[in-house]
Amino acid sequence: MKRLSPVLLLLWLAGSVAWAEVPTTNVLYRVLRLRTPAATGSAFTIDVDGRQYLITARHNLKGFGAEGTIELWIGGRWTSAAARAIYPASRLVDIAALDLGRPVTVAYPLEPTSAGLLLGQQVYFLGYPYALGSPLFSPPVPGFGEIPFLKSGIVSAFDNRNPEANILYLDGQNNPGFSGGPIVFWHAESGRFRVAGVVRGYRNEALPVLKKRDLSDPDATAHNDLYTRANSGIVIGYDISHIVDAIRAASRGTDPLGR
Amino acid sequence: MQTRSMQQVWRGALAVIALAATAMALYAHFFDATSRQEEARAAALRLEDALVESRSRLKSEILAELRAELAAGGTVAGAAEGPVPDAVLRRPDRDEDASGALRQTMDPTGLGPPLTLGRLAARVGSLAAQMDESDRALRRDLEAFRAATQRELDASSTARSLALVALVALVLHLLTTWRIAG
Numbered sequence: 414m415k416r417l418s419p420v421l422l423l424l425w426l427a428g429s430v431a432w433a434e435v436p437t438t439n440v441l442y443r444v445l446r447l448r449t450p451a452a453t454g455s456a457f458t459i460d461v462d463g464r465q466y467l468i469t470a471r472h473n474l475k476g477f478g479a480e481g482t483i484e485l486w487i488g489g490r491w492t493s494a495a496a497r498a499i500y501p502a503s504r505l506v507d508i509a510a511l512d513l514g515r516p517v518t519v520a521y522p523l524e525p526t527s528a529g530l531l532l533g534q535q536v537y538f539l540g541y542p543y544a545l546g547s548p549l550f551s552p553p554v555p556g557f558g559e560i561p562f563l564k565s566g567i568v569s570a571f572d573n574r575n576p577e578a579n580i581l582y583l584d585g586q587n588n589p590g591f592s593g594g595p596i597v598f599w600h601a602e603s604g605r606f607r608v609a610g611v612v613r614g615y616r617n618e619a620l621p622v623l624k625k626r627d628l629s630d631p632d633a634t635a636h637n638d639l640y641t642r643a644n645s646g647i648v649i650g651y652d653i654s655h656i657v658d659a660i661r662a663a664s665r666g667t668d669p670l671g672r
Numbered sequence: 673m674q675t676r677s678m679q680q681v682w683r684g685a686l687a688v689i690a691l692a693a694t695a696m697a698l699y700a701h702f703f704d705a706t707s708r709q710e711e712a713r714a715a716a717l718r719l720e721d722a723l724v725e726s727r728s729r730l731k732s733e734i735l736a737e738l739r740a741e742l743a744a745g746g747t748v749a750g751a752a753e754g755p756v757p758d759a760v761l762r763r764p765d766r767d768e769d770a771s772g773a774l775r776q777t778m779d780p781t782g783l784g785p786p787l788t789l790g791r792l793a794a795r796v797g798s799l800a801a802q803m804d805e806s807d808r809a810l811r812r813d814l815e816a817f818r819a820a821t822q823r824e825l826d827a828s829s830t831a832r833s834l835a836l837v838a839l840v841a842l843v844l845h846l847l848t849t850w851r852i853a854g
Contacts, residue, residue, distance in 0.1 A: 436760070437757070437758050437759060438757060439757055439758060519755055519757070522758075547761075547774060560761065
């Protein structure tokens with residue numbers, strides 16, 4: 414028993430540390446459901462140089478242009494807000510920032526950087542798949558709609574061959590609706606979560622449609638050349654640094670594309 | 673002749689008194705030593721118990737301290753308290769809230785300095801050192817007590833041996849005196 418006690422103590426401590434790595438309100442209360450004429454997806458806020466911006470996937474703003482109106486699910490209803498869009502220099506990066514001219518969520522610490530993220534580390538991605546989420550306790554948090562859906566995966570790969578479009582690949586099961594949601598990770602040194610990237614979507618794979626008798630045949634070909642689209646389990650996201658750089662460039666008035 | 677007889681009587685009486693006193697002293701000493709040994713054994717057991725109790729108390733204090741540090745007071749912010757940074761959302765226990773609605777629970781990592789594994793390891797190391805030091809101090813006390821008891825027992829044993837010698841000498845003296853008188 415004497416020898417066992419330190420082991421039990423360490424196990425208890427490890428358990429205590431583990432629970433602390435669940436996404437905190439610093440992350441949860443920054444995520445919002447977004448609706449535009451193009452799509453309904455997810456968005457979240459970050460603070461850059463003391464100003465709050467709403468971040469989402471660029472494809473959620475298809476046809477939005479430089480300025481327009483978006484809708485946010487706040488307090489149980491859709492609320493319209495005028496926004497000015499900021500896009501990264503590379504069109505490949507599926508991220509956009511919206512400057513609403515005012516903070517719309519809490520501004521609890523949440524650093525937008527992938528610095529310190531480990532290959533293979535567990536990450537969380539948050540959003541509203543199929544408009545699902547957890548009901549909010551009462552009274553509602555100001556500027557907040559619904560607790561987002563959390564899903565998790567590990568960082569499978571960093572693709573930085575194109576320095577203007579760094580991609581994060583996660584091993585996770587993404588669903589429609591997560592687009593524009595944050596990819597967050599626990600940064601042990603700072604003891605806080607960080608936003609590493611933005612969910613773009615997931616990689617599809619084509620699965621052949623087979624006759625029942627061919628199900629156990631690995632060489633069977635698609636029946637009548639029919640295929641179905643399946644989720645490969647690979648989540649694709651872009652590094653948050655692209656939009657932070659774009660925001661800073663826009664605030665300095667040095668946006669190379671003049672947006 | 674009468675004076676000589678009186679002297680023998682007095683000498684015999686004094687010898688008998690000395691014999692009786694020595695025997696009684698030996699008897700008393702024997703039982704007293706036995707009871708002292710019992711007492712010492714009981715005290716040693718009490719010290720051992722105290723050592724065990726101290727260890728468990730120290731451990732529980734350490735655990736309580738660590739729990740307090742980790743839970744940062746274990747504050748559970750109710751819904752009425754509004755949003756709280758660095759909190760996690762937790763479904764309450766059934767006896768806390770039957771509705772099962774998520775509640776904010778303070779995440780200790782955001783309240784003080786970052787709680788890293790390294791920091792935890794250092795804390796555990798420091799607390800383990802405290803426990804070792806406390807153990808050593810108690811063991812030192814126990815050893816000192818045992819040594820003192822042993823010294824006392826040795827002295828007592830010597831005194832007992834000397835009293836025995838005196839008793840034997842007295843008996844011989846008495847026998848010799850009575851034989852000469854006879």
